[in-house]
Amino acid sequence: xxxxxxxxxxxxxxxxxxxxxxxxxxxxxxxxxxxxxxxxxxxxxxxxxxxxxxxxxxxxxxxxxxxxxxxxxxxxxxxxxxxxxxxxxxxxxxxxxxxxxxxxxxxxxxxxxxxxxxxxxxxxxxxxxxxxxxxxxxxxxxxxxxxxxxxxxxxxxxxxxxxxxxxxxxxxxxxxxxxxxxxxxxxxxxxxxxxxxxxxxxxxxxxxxxxxxxxxxxxxxxxxxxxxxxxxxxxxxxxxxxxxxxxxxxxxxxxxxxxxxxxxxxxxxxxxxxxxxxxxxxxxxxxxxxxxxxxxxxxxxxxxxxxxxxxxxxxxxxxxxxxxxxxxxxxxxxxxxxxxxx
Numbered sequence: 001x002x003x004x005x006x007x008x009x010x011x012x013x014x015x016x017x018x019x020x021x022x023x024x025x026x027x028x029x030x031x032x033x034x035x036x037x038x039x040x041x042x043x044x045x046x047x048x049x050x051x052x053x054x055x056x057x058x059x060x061x062x063x064x065x066x067x068x069x070x071x072x073x074x075x076x077x078x079x080x081x082x083x084x085x086x087x088x089x090x091x092x093x094x095x096x097x098x099x100x101x102x103x104x105x106x107x108x109x110x111x112x113x114x115x116x117x118x119x120x121x122x123x124x125x126x127x128x129x130x131x132x133x134x135x136x137x138x139x140x141x142x143x144x145x146x147x148x149x150x151x152x153x154x155x156x157x158x159x160x161x162x163x164x165x166x167x168x169x170x171x172x173x174x175x176x177x178x179x180x181x182x183x184x185x186x187x188x189x190x191x192x193x194x195x196x197x198x199x200x201x202x203x204x205x206x207x208x209x210x211x212x213x214x215x216x217x218x219x220x221x222x223x224x225x226x227x228x229x230x231x232x233x234x235x236x237x238x239x240x241x242x243x244x245x246x247x248x249x250x251x252x253x254x255x256x257x258x259x260x261x262x263x264x265x266x267x268x269x270x271x272x273x274x275x276x277x278x279x280x281x282x283x284x285x286x287x288x289x290x291x292x293x294x295x296x297x298x299x300x301x302x303x304x305x306x307x308x309x310x311x312x313x314x315x316x317x318x319x320x321x322x323x324x325x326x327x328x329x330x331x332x333x334x335x336x337x338x339x340x341x342x
Contacts, residue, residue: 060101064128067101102126119147186236186260227254229299235285236260237299261285275307 058067102108107125127139228240238258259265261283268279284300 059129063103065101065103066126066129067099069099104128121145121147186232186234186258231286231297231299232258234260237283259283278306280304280306 059065060067100108104126107123109121109123113120122144125141125143127141129139230238232238236258238256240254240256257265262285264280264282266278266280270277280303282302282304284302286297286299288295289298
C-alpha cells in the first residue's frame with residue numbers, strides 16, 4: 001500500500017513523509033475493532049473514555065466529516081488505556097489547542113511507542129456517524145501497526161496531525177465492519193463496541209442448560225447473578241440480574257433485559273495473556289421436557305466459552321454483560337450437532 005497523496009483540505013498535514021513511509025507497508029497488529037464514542041458522555045463508559053479529552057467535537061452534516069478541537073498531550077499523558085482523543089481532560093502540555101477535521105474513511109495516528117527493534121503506532125479510521133441508543137455517534141475503527149524498524153515518535157505534533165498515512169480501504173473487504181442495525185424485534189437494544197474480536201471468537205464445545213423453572217435461581221446454576229426470569233408470551237425471556245461486587249459492579253443495582261430466541265449475550269469476561277476469554281449464553285427458546293418427575297415447560301440456553309483471537313479489555317464488566325448479538329450463533333449451530341446435545 002502506498003502512502004496516500006490525497007489533499008484532504010484541512011485534514012492534511014506535511015508530516016506525512018519519509019519517516020512514516022514504513023507504515024504504509026505494514027499489516028495491522030490485530031483485527032480492527034469498531035469504536036463508537038458518543039458526542040455526549042456514553043451510556044457505557046469504556047475505561048476512562050467516559051469523559052472525552054477533546055474540548056469539542058462537531059459533526060459537519062454537509063460531508064459527514066468531524067471537526068475535533070483538542071489539547072496537546074505529552075507522552076506521559078498517553079499512559080494506560082486513555083488514548084487520544086478519548087481520554088480524561090487535563091491541561092494542555094504546551095498551551096496549544098488544535099482544531100482538526102477528519103473525513104469519512106480517513107486514517108490518523110494518535111500515539112506511538114518505541115521498542116528496541118520496532119515501533120508501534122496506534123491509529124483510527126473515521127467511518128462517519130451513526131445513531132447508538134438514540135444518540136449521535138462518531139464511528140471509528142481502532143487498530144495498531146507494528147513497524148519492523150524504528151521510526152521517530154515525535155509527539156504530539158507530528159502524530160496527531162498525521163493523516164492518510166495508511167490506506168485502510170482493504171479493511172472493509174477483509175473484515176466485517178458493518179454498522180449495527182439494531183436488535184431483533186422484541187429484544188432490548190444493548191450493544192457495545194467490542195464487535196470484531198467477539199464476532200470471530202473461537203467457541204469451545206457448548207453445554208446446554210435448562211434451568212427453568214426453579215433451578216434457574218440456584219446459585220450453582222447461575223453463579224448467583226440472576227434474581228428473576230420471566231417467560232413472555234412471544235417466547236422471549238426477561239431476565240433481572242444484580243451487579244456483583246467481585247466483577248467490579250455496584251452491588252444491589254438491578255438490570256432488566258429481554259432476549260428473543262437466537263440471541264446471544266455475554267455474562268463474563270477474563271483477560272489472559274494475548275487472548276480474552278468470554279462466557280456466552282445463547283437463548284434457544286422454550287420446549288416441554290421431563291423435569292423433576294413432571295412434564296414441564298423449560299427455557300433452553302446454550303452456555304459456552306469462547307476466546308478472542310486478539311486481546312480486548314475487560315475494564316468495565318457491565319458493558320460486556322449487557323452486550324447482545326455480538327457473537328454470530330449461526331456458526332455455533334453449524335459447528336455442533338445441536339439435536340444430539342438437547
